[in-house]
Amino acid sequence: MSTTAKLSPTRPRRVHNVTHWDLETDVAIVGFGGAGACAAIEAADAGAKVCVFEVSAASGGSTALSSAEVYMGGSGGTRVQKACGYEDTTEDMFNFLMAAQGDLADEEKIRMYCENSVDHFDWLVRMGAKYKNSEYKKRNIMARTDDCLLYTGNEKSHPFRELAKPCPRGHNLEIEGDNGGPMLMDLLTRNVESRSVRVEYNVRALTLIADDDNAVHGLVVRIDGEERNVRARKGVILCAGGFGMNPKMLERHVPKHNIGNVPIGNPGDTGTGILMGQGVGGALIHMGETFITLPFYPPESLTFGIFVNAQAQRFINEDIYHARMAHHILKQVGQGIYLIVNHDDYKRPPFLNADIAGTGETIEELAQEIGLDVDMLRHTVDFYNQHAAKNEDPAFHKHEAWLKPIEPPYAALDCTPGSGVLYPFFTLGGLDTLPTGEVLSMGKDVIPGLYAAGRTACGIPRTAGGYGSGMSVGDATYFGRVAGKQVANRECAKPAQE
Amino acid sequence: MSTTAKLSPTRPRRVHNVTHWDLETDVAIVGFGGAGACAAIEAADAGAKVCVFEVSAASGGSTALSSAEVYMGGSGGTRVQKACGYEDTTEDMFNFLMAAQGDLADEEKIRMYCENSVDHFDWLVRMGAKYKNSEYKKRNIMARTDDCLLYTGNEKSHPFRELAKPCPRGHNLEIEGDNGGPMLMDLLTRNVESRSVRVEYNVRALTLIADDDNAVHGLVVRIDGEERNVRARKGVILCAGGFGMNPKMLERHVPKHNIGNVPIGNPGDTGTGILMGQGVGGALIHMGETFITLPFYPPESLTFGIFVNAQAQRFINEDIYHARMAHHILKQVGQGIYLIVNHDDYKRPPFLNADIAGTGETIEELAQEIGLDVDMLRHTVDFYNQHAAKNEDPAFHKHEAWLKPIEPPYAALDCTPGSGVLYPFFTLGGLDTLPTGEVLSMGKDVIPGLYAAGRTACGIPRTAGGYGSGMSVGDATYFGRVAGKQVANRECAKPAQE
Numbered sequence: 001m002s003t004t005a006k007l008s009p010t011r012p013r014r015v016h017n018v019t020h021w022d023l024e025t026d027v028a029i030v031g032f033g034g035a036g037a038c039a040a041i042e043a044a045d046a047g048a049k050v051c052v053f054e055v056s057a058a059s060g061g062s063t064a065l066s067s068a069e070v071y072m073g074g075s076g077g078t079r080v081q082k083a084c085g086y087e088d089t090t091e092d093m094f095n096f097l098m099a100a101q102g103d104l105a106d107e108e109k110i111r112m113y114c115e116n117s118v119d120h121f122d123w124l125v126r127m128g129a130k131y132k133n134s135e136y137k138k139r140n141i142m143a144r145t146d147d148c149l150l151y152t153g154n155e156k157s158h159p160f161r162e163l164a165k166p167c168p169r170g171h172n173l174e175i176e177g178d179n180g181g182p183m184l185m186d187l188l189t190r191n192v193e194s195r196s197v198r199v200e201y202n203v204r205a206l207t208l209i210a211d212d213d214n215a216v217h218g219l220v221v222r223i224d225g226e227e228r229n230v231r232a233r234k235g236v237i238l239c240a241g242g243f244g245m246n247p248k249m250l251e252r253h254v255p256k257h258n259i260g261n262v263p264i265g266n267p268g269d270t271g272t273g274i275l276m277g278q279g280v281g282g283a284l285i286h287m288g289e290t291f292i293t294l295p296f297y298p299p300e301s302l303t304f305g306i307f308v309n310a311q312a313q314r315f316i317n318e319d320i321y322h323a324r325m326a327h328h329i330l331k332q333v334g335q336g337i338y339l340i341v342n343h344d345d346y347k348r349p350p351f352l353n354a355d356i357a358g359t360g361e362t363i364e365e366l367a368q369e370i371g372l373d374v375d376m377l378r379h380t381v382d383f384y385n386q387h388a389a390k391n392e393d394p395a396f397h398k399h400e401a402w403l404k405p406i407e408p409p410y411a412a413l414d415c416t417p418g419s420g421v422l423y424p425f426f427t428l429g430g431l432d433t434l435p436t437g438e439v440l441s442m443g444k445d446v447i448p449g450l451y452a453a454g455r456t457a458c459g460i461p462r463t464a465g466g467y468g469s470g471m472s473v474g475d476a477t478y479f480g481r482v483a484g485k486q487v488a489n490r491e492c493a494k495p496a497q498e
Numbered sequence: 499m500s501t502t503a504k505l506s507p508t509r510p511r512r513v514h515n516v517t518h519w520d521l522e523t524d525v526a527i528v529g530f531g532g533a534g535a536c537a538a539i540e541a542a543d544a545g546a547k548v549c550v551f552e553v554s555a556a557s558g559g560s561t562a563l564s565s566a567e568v569y570m571g572g573s574g575g576t577r578v579q580k581a582c583g584y585e586d587t588t589e590d591m592f593n594f595l596m597a598a599q600g601d602l603a604d605e606e607k608i609r610m611y612c613e614n615s616v617d618h619f620d621w622l623v624r625m626g627a628k629y630k631n632s633e634y635k636k637r638n639i640m641a642r643t644d645d646c647l648l649y650t651g652n653e654k655s656h657p658f659r660e661l662a663k664p665c666p667r668g669h670n671l672e673i674e675g676d677n678g679g680p681m682l683m684d685l686l687t688r689n690v691e692s693r694s695v696r697v698e699y700n701v702r703a704l705t706l707i708a709d710d711d712n713a714v715h716g717l718v719v720r721i722d723g724e725e726r727n728v729r730a731r732k733g734v735i736l737c738a739g740g741f742g743m744n745p746k747m748l749e750r751h752v753p754k755h756n757i758g759n760v761p762i763g764n765p766g767d768t769g770t771g772i773l774m775g776q777g778v779g780g781a782l783i784h785m786g787e788t789f790i791t792l793p794f795y796p797p798e799s800l801t802f803g804i805f806v807n808a809q810a811q812r813f814i815n816e817d818i819y820h821a822r823m824a825h826h827i828l829k830q831v832g833q834g835i836y837l838i839v840n841h842d843d844y845k846r847p848p849f850l851n852a853d854i855a856g857t858g859e860t861i862e863e864l865a866q867e868i869g870l871d872v873d874m875l876r877h878t879v880d881f882y883n884q885h886a887a888k889n890e891d892p893a894f895h896k897h898e899a900w901l902k903p904i905e906p907p908y909a910a911l912d913c914t915p916g917s918g919v920l921y922p923f924f925t926l927g928g929l930d931t932l933p934t935g936e937v938l939s940m941g942k943d944v945i946p947g948l949y950a951a952g953r954t955a956c957g958i959p960r961t962a963g964g965y966g967s968g969m970s971v972g973d974a975t976y977f978g979r980v981a982g983k984q985v986a987n988r989e990c991a992k993p994a995q996e
Contacts, residue, residue: 010779010940014710103754158920210708212512248942252783252930256601278940281508281777285750288786294644311893313811316831331829333814333894373892379877394871395809396831442776444746 007220007227008156009275012210021231025051025198027487028219028232029239030205030273031044033061033266034068035454035480037188037237039437041127042484044195044300048234052192053203053221055240057266059189060182062241062265062426062455063473067142068180070124070477071470072117079121079172080148083133088167090114095164097156100466104286109460112435113478120478121171128187130174137166139300141322142350142469143172153468155479157320158397166373170470184473205272207279208236214280214441216449216495226408227472234493235449237437237483239470239476240453242427243271253287253429257330258464260292260423269426271457277431280450281441285458287429292330292464293323294415294423295351298369302349302401305341306384307415310334312376314384318397325425327465337411338370340381346411354421357414366410381406381464426455426472428464437483451487453480505718505725507773510708513715519729523549523696523701525985526717526730527737528703528771531559531764532566532971533952533978534737535686537935539625540982542693546732550690551701551719553738553766557687557747560739560924560953561773561971565640568652568975569968570615571667577619578669581631586665594653598964601901602784607958610933611976618976619669628672637798639820639849640967641670651966655817668968682971695924697863703770705777706734706948712939714947715991720796731990733947735935735981737974739779740925740953741769742788751927754767755828758790760919767924775889775929778948779939785927785954789970790828790962791821792913792921793849794837800847801900803839804882806911808832808911810865810874812882815896824921825912825963836868837911838879844909852919855912864908866985879904924953924970926962931955935981949985951978977995 007013027043029036032054034078043050072078074090081088094114098105136147143150152170154160165409173180193201194495200223209218209229213282218231243249244263263269278284296302307325309332316328318339329337338357358369363381367374385405393403415421430452431441437451452475453459461471499688505511525541527534530552541548544890570576572588592612596603623629634645650668652658671678690697698721706911707716707727716729743759747769761767776782794800804812805823807830816837817916827835836855856867861879865872883903885892891901914917928950931936935949951957952974959969 008941009945010943011711017710212515213509252781252942275940278781279778282752283776284782286786288784311812314809328831333826375881376893379881383873383877395874442773443506444750445506445508476786 005208007206009062009207009272012208012279015209015211018209018229020229021218022228023051024231024276025049026232026234026492027237028053028230029237030061030219031061031239031241031454031456032199033239033241033277033476034063034185034188035476036061037185037192037455038477038480039199039237039239039484040192041188041195042481043196043488044329045487046488048460048488050202051198051230052197053205054201055204057201060185060266061271064181064185065266066181066473067172067178067469068184068473069142069143069170069172069470071152071169071468071474072121072171073167074114075118078118078171080131080133081167084135084149086167088169089385092164092167093169096160097460098219098385099160099163100468101153101460101462102466104289104462106460110436113460115477116480117474121422123481125295129184131171132174136166136172139303140180140298141295141359144177146174146176148172148174152470154321154466156399158317170468189465190268195203198469205240205276207449208276210280214447215493216280216447232449234490235444235451235487237487238273238277238431238456239454239480240273240456241265241269242430243269243274244426245269246271254290254427258288258290258292258425260425262422264424264426273452274430277439277450277456278450280447282439282447282450283432283442285429285432286462288426289428289463291323291428291461291467292326292423292425294326294329294421295322296325296349297322297416298349299347301345301347302339302341304404307337307339308372312372312380314380314396317396319399319402323464323467327463329417335416337415337417339413339415340406342406343409343411352422355414357412359409359411361409366412370412392438401448428458428462430458435482436486437479449493451483453483505704506706508777510706510777511718513707513709513802516707516727518727519716520726521549522729522731523547524730524732524990525735526551526728528717529559529733529737529739530557530697531737531739531952531974532561532683533974535560535690536975536978537735537737537951538690538695539686540979541986542695544983545987549696549698550729550863551703552697552699553702555699558683558764558891560767561974562679563764564679564682564971565670565967566682566971567640567668567670567968569650569667569966569972570619570669571665572612575614576616576669577888578629578631578663582633582647584665590662590665591667595660595958596651597658597661598966599958599960600964602960604813604958609932611958611973614734615972617974621979625689627682629669629670633666634670638799639793640676642675644672644674646670646672650968652822652964653818654897656815668966703738703774706774708778712945713991714778714945718733730947732988733949733985735949735951735985736771736775736929736954737952737978738954739763739767740928741767741772741830742768742924743767744902752788752925753786756786756788756790756923758923760920760922762922762924772928775937775948775950775954778945780937780945780948781930781940783927784960787926788923789821789926789959789960789965790824790921790923791917792824792827793820794913795820795849796847797845799845800837800839801838801844802843802902803904803963805835805837806870806878808834808877810870810878812878812894815891815894815899817900819966821965824928825961827915827993833914835913835915837913838904840904841907841909843936848954849962850920852910855910855917857907857909859907861908864910868910926956926960928954928956933980933982935977936984947991949981951981
């Protein structure tokens, strides 16, 4: 079937070596998670013949393992935002996301997402997603009720609150607890199945089929142990997740400090899509970046505490999103990160697996127990307390809602990386794409016939420092849709050899 | 000559589209800087027919623009180290480099370099390099005399001095001032010219020539405005520098904070070699990393000062190498980085273009002038002074040689990024290679016929946080030699089509 010696994702099969096609479709989609499902629905709705290849026995991907919160707003607000009294503007959302992604922001993608995420909300509702007109008001890493709207990022914390009017944009499905992921994937799967989309489970994507100029004409998959050449007349969409489950790729591309101790994702997050894309010249960007987090709340009362480093100095405002805290913890020098809090505010954070490093009736006692310099710790706490009493935090600008002097007795939670405390992570680097999903080469040319979405692409979320819950699922589902529409409207390619 | 529509570095010409070869050689080398020169010499000495293509009108590359210090030691010491009384061990050098590169260290390359750098010294001497048996003892960013040996990294500073016995390993040529670069490139060029190496200047490398499996058989160059197919029977070595002069590549791959305001390098550092390598499937790693620096010494007396951030807190020991200082400055939050020093210790640093942010007879006066919190600054200075008086720095472990209380009157130098102060930089990311120079694919397979060295590859220096002067030229010249030998010993490839 081919003269190519060895098949690997990074080595495309050349189309002139393909002697026949085992399967023909307009659009081939690799991966049936959130991005792949949305791409399939839109491509089918645009009239294309679609085939989805999923390596596991069921749909779901990493979206099904998430809370499936979706970050949406702008344009005056979603139905839920409006019902809860928030009038969100596209500019506030844009300014917030640009500031949050900072040095790495993709302005075009952020702009497009902010202008269209209310439409995306409506689309999800049309697909069957149920969102209550209600708000979850606690500081938590997810909604624990079936309420919908919540703050999921750094909107209310410095410096973001000075740059854009804060607004909650996390949308949680109407289901209690952390069960949004399966619910969202169930309803997206039903939408795929109700369309004339062919879905092949237990199928491994082996490599792309490309011509000499790397234009993509299909892919090779393995079905029932047999290699099959799949022709995709309009294009292939890679929606195969990130590479958090590929230790070799992690070791090679991600600095050790950005690799936490608990990968978030499904076993299929082995980077296959990223490798296949690079094999035809796709540019990979920001491969060292991860979402990495320290879920130090709930309980929200811990936010009244202060984080100190090995020098007993504070280093960031503690009212930020949990991943931003991890991001800044990882910049500290020396060994030792502690969350110091009044004993009454202390409750064990359920997601953290952290130990109490020490307690004390006095700062001296506490410092001695945890091994920090007494003078420095005393000054840090005194300085903080003195200003907190006046509702001020001149050093780091923590919001006054979380400011109050830390009175004895003290407790210190050990959050030191490597101490056994949980630092969950997933990868954010991947194929460079246009907002349309078209994959770009190193020369910034579009690779004809190749698209990517979800964590196979480098999307809107690019740094733990500016992450907010719902940004990855929002990016994956929205840009999955865009890619699906885009490829469906492409003219069918004709391999030069035919 | 080819059916390929458009030639670009990222789109290789397929060998089956090559109808004739305009030029045939064993080894083709792209770039005549330090790496390319050393590769050419070794390949020629191993009996291969060698052709070097250089885009500019003369040899030199970025090596000629550097001080050409070379970082060498281990194995009991170089002739100069021994003469100066240092008995360097391979283990100390290895442990130091591993700690310095930290999370990003390439253990195999570091091991090989440490085991062979004394031989590399002897080879450079055989090529005509002159090194005096003398030591330059000042803290400076380069030797200002014709003395040879100097400390050029973080060897004597915490935490490295606790991890490996410090030893100076920077070797400066016997020439006064910053003139080592032209001298080194002169002598390497003479060595190339004295061998039967064909050198073509003013030649642009356009793209590689590869077969369907991306094995490399040559390259396309432009000579006198004409495209020429060059066959390289044994292989192509990409020694075309980094991408510090390619604003689009910088914008895409490097976080803004890692891009300083003064690129170091020659105009040819446009990433062509990196692009060509990726075009045949070469993996790019650590593309966001740069050498970025704040040359805050000389004068060395400024090392008696303390750096504080916008919170008026210290954040690192000030006796470190200048690039490590920049690396940690860029991790600080808020806007404002100041070097505070006693007025008598203040002298204007010649390479910095920094302004005095303020002066004061008291900390209060100083804090007010530069806009820092008085209480915090007072505590920072008091805490530092109190311990410095006892030759201690419990927070950051600055070496006692640089500890003394900072007495009034005070001066503060504005080192805030973006203030106009110089942050020179060059890129450190590039093609992933084996220590042999063989370029690796994303699947970690060797790409037959393709080699890279110098800043086209991701070599030993991978982070400003652990850089030392002479590491890049050391890496470029040594691994250039290794690649030259390696390719010369390779069997000639036969394109499948012939």
